[in-house]
Amino acid sequence: MFLVGCALSLALLSPPQRAASPAEYAILHGSAVVTKTSAHEIAIVVNAYREEAQADRLADHVFRFWTEAEVPEIALTSRAASIEFRGDELIVVAADRQWFIALTVGDNRQPPAAPGGFTASRLVGYGLNHETGPAVNRMPFVEDPEVTTGRVQQVDHGDGTGAVGSCDAGGRGSTSCSLTSVTSSCSVSCTSGFYACCKYAPENTCKCIKY
Numbered sequence: 219m220f221l222v223g224c225a226l227s228l229a230l231l232s233p234p235q236r237a238a239s240p241a242e243y244a245i246l247h248g249s250a251v252v253t254k255t256s257a258h259e260i261a262i263v264v265n266a267y268r269e270e271a272q273a274d275r276l277a278d279h280v281f282r283f284w285t286e287a288e289v290p291e292i293a294l295t296s297r298a299a300s301i302e303f304r305g306d307e308l309i310v311v312a313a314d315r316q317w318f319i320a321l322t323v324g325d326n327r328q329p330p331a332a333p334g335g336f337t338a339s340r341l342v343g344y345g346l347n348h349e350t351g352p353a354v355n356r357m358p359f360v361e362d363p364e365v366t367t368g369r370v371q372q373v374d375h376g377d378g379t380g381a382v383g384s385c386d387a388g389g390r391g392s393t394s395c396s397l398t399s400v401t402s403s404c405s406v407s408c409t410s411g412f413y414a415c416c417k418y419a420p421e422n423t424c425k426c427i428k429y
Contacts (some may be wrong), residue, residue: 241396241405248297253363265359277357285343293363306407308330345426387413
């Protein structure tokens with residue numbers, strides 16, 4: 219009884235587990251689709267491996283990357299992807315396809331080198347966001363870039379040039395912001411010439427707005 223009482227006391231004293239912020243550094247492993255969703259946007263949708271549900275076939279993370287120059291055509295599916303998110307940089311290593319993708323935000327940034335023998339795609343842009351939560355988890359994960367493109371486009375983040383109202387996080391002068399609600403969480407990092415704007419909505423948005 220004493221041991222049970224101690225265990226209960228420790229459980230009551232232990233702080234609740236905090237949900238990870240979408241702005242935090244993250245390393246993910248799983249299946250991924252990398253696809254061009256518009257002239258200036260690339261999306262990466264990830265179905266992460268988890269011990270309790272390795273094959274739920276639902277999306278777990280969505281990343282969006284924006285450039286002012288038109289992005290090249292890309293449509294890649296990997297069942298053995300490693301994804302490293304650093305806030306202003308996203309590295310995708312698709313071991314089964316021998317493809318290395320580095321998406322970097324910032325001025326004068328030098329993306330890291332690809333492993334030997336891998337095809338490399340390195341792009342420098344003005345914005346990178348990360349989306350998680352129930353709204354993302356409702357998206358069925360399909361290993362088809364064309365289907366993924368259509369589903370990601372359902373949440374319109376714009377092209378970074380449109381006028382916006384007030385931001386719930388970030389705003390003029392901010393290079394990054396993040397927010398979390400019961401429906402979804404998102405974060406964004408932006409380069410100079412843009413400001414970060416995060417807004418609550420039926421589908422929360424975090425994006426870069428041009429000054």
